[in-house]
Amino acid sequence: MEPEKFQDLFRRLETEVGKVIVGHDDVIRKVLIAFFAGGHVLLEGVPGLGKTLLVKSLSRVLGMSFKRIQFTPDLMPSDIVGTQVLAESGGGREFQFKQGPIFAHVVLADEINRATPKTQSAVLEAMEEKQVTVFGESYALESPFMVLATQNPIELEGTYPLPEAQLDRFFFKLLVAPPSPPELHEILKRTTGAVSSEVSKVLSDDGGRQIGEMQQLLRQVLIAPPIEDYVVRLIHATQPDANNGNPVESPVKQYLRFGSSPRGAQSIILGAKGNALADGRVHVSYEDVEKVLYAALRHRIILNFQAEAESVTADQILAEVVKRVARG
Amino acid sequence: MQAPLDQNTQQGPEQLVGRLRAQLRRQALWDSLLLFAPPLLAAFYIAGYLYRVAWIGPLTFFLLAAICAAAGLLAAALRYRPLAPSAAKAARLVDERAGAADRFLTLATLEAARSSAPLITRLRLEAGEFVKRVDPRRDFPYRIKKSFYTSLTGSFLGALLFYLLLPVADSAFYSAPAPQRLRELAGKLAGRPRLSEIARDLQALAVELEDPRVAREEKQNLVEEMQKKVAEQQKKEEQKEDRDLLGQAASTLKSLERQSGAGQEQQENQAKGGGGIQSSLPQQGQGEGKPSPGGSGDQQGDLSAQLKKEMQQGKTAQGDSKEQGNEKNQQRQGEGKGNQPDPNKPGAEKEKSFAGKSQGGADDRGGRGKTPEEIPQGGPPAERFYRAGEQGREGIKGARYVTVQLPEDAAANAQSDKSGMKNAKGSQVGSKVSASNVPLPAHGPDAPAEKQPMPLEYRGIIR
Numbered sequence: 001m002e003p004e005k006f007q008d009l010f011r012r013l014e015t016e017v018g019k020v021i022v023g024h025d026d027v028i029r030k031v032l033i034a035f036f037a038g039g040h041v042l043l044e045g046v047p048g049l050g051k052t053l054l055v056k057s058l059s060r061v062l063g064m065s066f067k068r069i070q071f072t073p074d075l076m077p078s079d080i081v082g083t084q085v086l087a088e089s090g091g092g093r094e095f096q097f098k099q100g101p102i103f104a105h106v107v108l109a110d111e112i113n114r115a116t117p118k119t120q121s122a123v124l125e126a127m128e129e130k131q132v133t134v135f136g137e138s139y140a141l142e143s144p145f146m147v148l149a150t151q152n153p154i155e156l157e158g159t160y161p162l163p164e165a166q167l168d169r170f171f172f173k174l175l176v177a178p179p180s181p182p183e184l185h186e187i188l189k190r191t192t193g194a195v196s197s198e199v200s201k202v203l204s205d206d207g208g209r210q211i212g213e214m215q216q217l218l219r220q221v222l223i224a225p226p227i228e229d230y231v232v233r234l235i236h237a238t239q240p241d242a243n244n245g246n247p248v249e250s251p252v253k254q255y256l257r258f259g260s261s262p263r264g265a266q267s268i269i270l271g272a273k274g275n276a277l278a279d280g281r282v283h284v285s286y287e288d289v290e291k292v293l294y295a296a297l298r299h300r301i302i303l304n305f306q307a308e309a310e311s312v313t314a315d316q317i318l319a320e321v322v323k324r325v326a327r328g
Numbered sequence: 329m330q331a332p333l334d335q336n337t338q339q340g341p342e343q344l345v346g347r348l349r350a351q352l353r354r355q356a357l358w359d360s361l362l363l364f365a366p367p368l369l370a371a372f373y374i375a376g377y378l379y380r381v382a383w384i385g386p387l388t389f390f391l392l393a394a395i396c397a398a399a400g401l402l403a404a405a406l407r408y409r410p411l412a413p414s415a416a417k418a419a420r421l422v423d424e425r426a427g428a429a430d431r432f433l434t435l436a437t438l439e440a441a442r443s444s445a446p447l448i449t450r451l452r453l454e455a456g457e458f459v460k461r462v463d464p465r466r467d468f469p470y471r472i473k474k475s476f477y478t479s480l481t482g483s484f485l486g487a488l489l490f491y492l493l494l495p496v497a498d499s500a501f502y503s504a505p506a507p508q509r510l511r512e513l514a515g516k517l518a519g520r521p522r523l524s525e526i527a528r529d530l531q532a533l534a535v536e537l538e539d540p541r542v543a544r545e546e547k548q549n550l551v552e553e554m555q556k557k558v559a560e561q562q563k564k565e566e567q568k569e570d571r572d573l574l575g576q577a578a579s580t581l582k583s584l585e586r587q588s589g590a591g592q593e594q595q596e597n598q599a600k601g602g603g604g605i606q607s608s609l610p611q612q613g614q615g616e617g618k619p620s621p622g623g624s625g626d627q628q629g630d631l632s633a634q635l636k637k638e639m640q641q642g643k644t645a646q647g648d649s650k651e652q653g654n655e656k657n658q659q660r661q662g663e664g665k666g667n668q669p670d671p672n673k674p675g676a677e678k679e680k681s682f683a684g685k686s687q688g689g690a691d692d693r694g695g696r697g698k699t700p701e702e703i704p705q706g707g708p709p710a711e712r713f714y715r716a717g718e719q720g721r722e723g724i725k726g727a728r729y730v731t732v733q734l735p736e737d738a739a740a741n742a743q744s745d746k747s748g749m750k751n752a753k754g755s756q757v758g759s760k761v762s763a764s765n766v767p768l769p770a771h772g773p774d775a776p777a778e779k780q781p782m783p784l785e786y787r788g789i790i791r
Contacts, residue, residue, distance in 0.1 A: 003450065220444040220447055221447070222434050222443050222444070222447050222448065223434070224416075224430060224433050224434040224436075224437045224438055225416075225437050225438070225439075226416050226433060227430065227433070227434075281454075282447040282454075283430065283434040283447075284430075284434075285429045286430060287429070328416065
């Protein structure tokens, strides 16, 4: 696929999703980048901000299958991945695998932190392996496969916060902010009037192939070694234990328990490549890296008690890291 | 006819980066050379100066110059290495100047073999559009850095300081004897054909100065004559090197003259002071090592006689009133002596020797600090001229025991003076409890018993 075609499709997807989602342009863009990079996204925001609508719209414009799983404390892993059921077939009975809702291109794991860790881990295993195993038999998931999980940051009673190891499997963590007054006006116009906006499919019937080509092109985007080195230094700078030439030693040591994993660097590079392609470029620039840095690392750095006590956020730490690490 | 294409449009993005990099490397090289050139030149100047004034020989000069040059080049090379820009740095500069969003950086640093060829081609085409925006000569002209000016100023000041302070340091630290210095200078001057005559004269002067048979005045005259000769020759000389050498000779002669003058002055002082006055100034050259006559034992007696005579003159001039004024004290002192005999009182011989010592001490003090003219002739004799036991204005000379009057007693005395009360002896009322360090008399049968007051708290117990 040509880079121009990628850019054209990407813009059309953005525009189409933007028809129903007011504002959140950055969130839409990053969700699409994560999709073409083959990653999963954790959306965090208070209820009613359009998280579910965003995911639904995305699946529609992509022409992909979409399933929604509402996570509750009594949700079982088999409710997600599926189970073996005894079924009549040809005069006999045999176990047949009944697929769960995880078998879709786009899966919305709504309020993922409300399910028990056992159920969460079932989803997260599927995210990583792109397959599920039931009664010793493995079943491959759809391709492309993307999980968009949401979680509510305020209602924490009766929730099971995701462990750090599972958080690390999300490509991006996006913060869905409340709309501004003009955006709210626009939302009201679109949702309370007689005419409701509908999204249309952007990709052709052979969307799976198109998406595959786009994903392949994204990985071919050129990145200069100094920029790659910059990403490495950024990741290294988030390590509180690394004391050899860490330029942001003091805030990192003060507020972080753990730094980013190598997955963070992978996410940054792929996200930057997606951002470059979306901008019509075939090479990664330093700006691309810095644009996706926060989404890629904010859930991968673990704050300590002091940071919690002083209400220091991960984004603040990352801003300090970006400020102190020089470009190559 | 087609117009020739601009140089930048003919070349690709990589060539532009290469050109800029080469230009920046040249600039870095110039920066390094300019930074170390002034100190190097200053070092050459210093070495040349040292060679010119014949402090170092030609071999040392060339060796020093070679070491300086090598050190300068090494420093410039070490400085150049971090300043020389890499391809990535040059590419980033082009990106910043052209607003190319790291296209040149990517092209300059990318491993083409591991990257997608179509994308590289596309990137090269994109970057080509930005090439026209950058002209290395126009956008990155060479500017002399501030470090060069700092280095230049520092080096100039260093050389200037060296030029100004070297003669001072030379005279301060070069402590060879004067004749030897003159000989060395003569050796240097002998190398110059036009100064050979002066050199011979300096040699001759050095010989004269070392000759003990030549009188001091004569030596002084010789030095002065030589000084004049050198000054005249210095005026005639046109070459700077010769003038410098003559200047050194002149300064050496001047220092000789000073030393000689000091020696002469000291001699005059000794002559005036009859040998009792000895200069505390360091004596060098001709005046060096002359023993002061005041220090010899033979002449001490003469001096003592002279001082005694002066003292008597002073006493006579002092008048009767002074003697009367001292009479009271002398009388009291006499009474004190009579009342309190000193069991440890030394004999007459001892006293005599003590007086002699005292006189000698006074003599020494006078010899160090004052010239004979400063000794007052008509006034009262100084305390140091008193013999032991004699009453002076300040008290008894050589007294070993004193009796003091306590303040309350002095107040009582004053009161009694006012009321006109006097005791039967006609003397002032003495202190009730006199404080004295006079030893107590030997314990006799009629000596008053020493009373020990009993503490109050024990009185009841003992009763």
